[in-house]
Amino acid sequence: MVKAFASSTDLTEKEQTLEVLADGVYALTAEGDPNVGAVEGEDFLVCFEALATPVAARKWLGKLREYTDKPVRYLVLSHYHAVRVLGASAFDAEVIIAHDNTRGLIAERGEQDWVSELGRMPRLFDGPESIPGLTWPTLTFSDAVTIDLGGDRGALELRYLGRGHTEGDLVAWLPRRRILFAGDLVEAQAALYTGDAFHRDWSTSTLDAVAALGAEALVGGRGAVVHGRDAVDAAIGQTRHFLDVMLREVDAVRKGGGSLKEAFDAAHAALADDYGNWPIFEHCLPFDVARVWEELSGVQRPTIWTAERDREVWDQLQS
Numbered sequence: 282m283v284k285a286f287a288s289s290t291d292l293t294e295k296e297q298t299l300e301v302l303a304d305g306v307y308a309l310t311a312e313g314d315p316n317v318g319a320v321e322g323e324d325f326l327v328c329f330e331a332l333a334t335p336v337a338a339r340k341w342l343g344k345l346r347e348y349t350d351k352p353v354r355y356l357v358l359s360h361y362h363a364v365r366v367l368g369a370s371a372f373d374a375e376v377i378i379a380h381d382n383t384r385g386l387i388a389e390r391g392e393q394d395w396v397s398e399l400g401r402m403p404r405l406f407d408g409p410e411s412i413p414g415l416t417w418p419t420l421t422f423s424d425a426v427t428i429d430l431g432g433d434r435g436a437l438e439l440r441y442l443g444r445g446h447t448e449g450d451l452v453a454w455l456p457r458r459r460i461l462f463a464g465d466l467v468e469a470q471a472a473l474y475t476g477d478a479f480h481r482d483w484s485t486s487t488l489d490a491v492a493a494l495g496a497e498a499l500v501g502g503r504g505a506v507v508h509g510r511d512a513v514d515a516a517i518g519q520t521r522h523f524l525d526v527m528l529r530e531v532d533a534v535r536k537g538g539g540s541l542k543e544a545f546d547a548a549h550a551a552l553a554d555d556y557g558n559w560p561i562f563e564h565c566l567p568f569d570v571a572r573v574w575e576e577l578s579g580v581q582r583p584t585i586w587t588a589e590r591d592r593e594v595w596d597q598l599q600s
């Protein structure tokens with residue numbers, strides 16, 4: 282029997298929690314749904330991630346407005362995925378910031394990704410008709426951008442740490458508070474989506490660079506806020522372990538002349554005990570293994586996911 286496609290039958294609303302991490306630093310988590318955040322400057326706001334639709338984003342802004350009425354000057358997008366960016370118009374931001382590669386990915390595959398993600402995760406697209414079109418960053422960078430928050434608030438550093446979840450992930454780092462918004466480069470008790478990933482870079486140099494920041498609180502792409510150095514290291518370690526296990530299992534099957542389906546079954550068996558109960562595990566794994574296989578086969582850049590390819594891979598592996 283083929284399992285219900287991706288998260289298409291996950292229709293139960295998740296409980297959202299707004300957490301104040303420090304004076305003027307906010308995170309909204311939602312039991313494994315995509316996280317968002319905000320940081321106050323003296324007379325402006327920096328928002329991190331935009332959710333899937335303007336309707337969803339306006340609900341988040343409504344919660345944030347209980348704490349601050351400052352205007353949104355900067356909207357920071359950690360990467361190009363639809364459920365992170367298509368709510369952007371609700372913020373009325375002066376500047377929309379992303380990595381150079383994210384702009385390229387939106388141009389190259391933003392349309393296909395929108396359709397793919399809508400099919401995989403329909404519940405996240407609250408009021409899909411409110412999306413005015415693709416979201417285009419108005420400021421992009423290659424290595425780093427620093428936002429001076431004014432007063433004695435210090436700086437918010439946006440940094441590119443290498444290829445990982447996509448080829449254009451950025452993180453937002455508050456050195457004065459040692460708080461890191463890691464985007465989908467780190468997940469806290471939520472399964473990894475790696476269908477557009479560069480597993481070998483991500484599991485080595487990129488996560489090394491994330492760990493080297495020395496964060497004492499971390500907001501991952503999904504899952505609860507992580508507090509304390511040990512817990513941050515554990516979240517980074519779990520992310521790395523998930524990637525390492527997939528690489529190991531898929532590589533062994535490939536080298537042994539096995540099939541993609543056999544690689545999927547091996548990775549599933551090796552990961553299920555530790556991660557099988559985490560949100561979106563069953564949803565992600567077919568797409569993840571397909572990309573690991575492709576990467577290990579020497580295909581540099583991920584093949585574009587379309588609604589048709591999603592179904593083909595799903596039917597091939599989750600049956």
Ligand SMILES: [Zn+2]
Nearest residue numbers: 360362446465
């Ligand atoms: Zn993503």
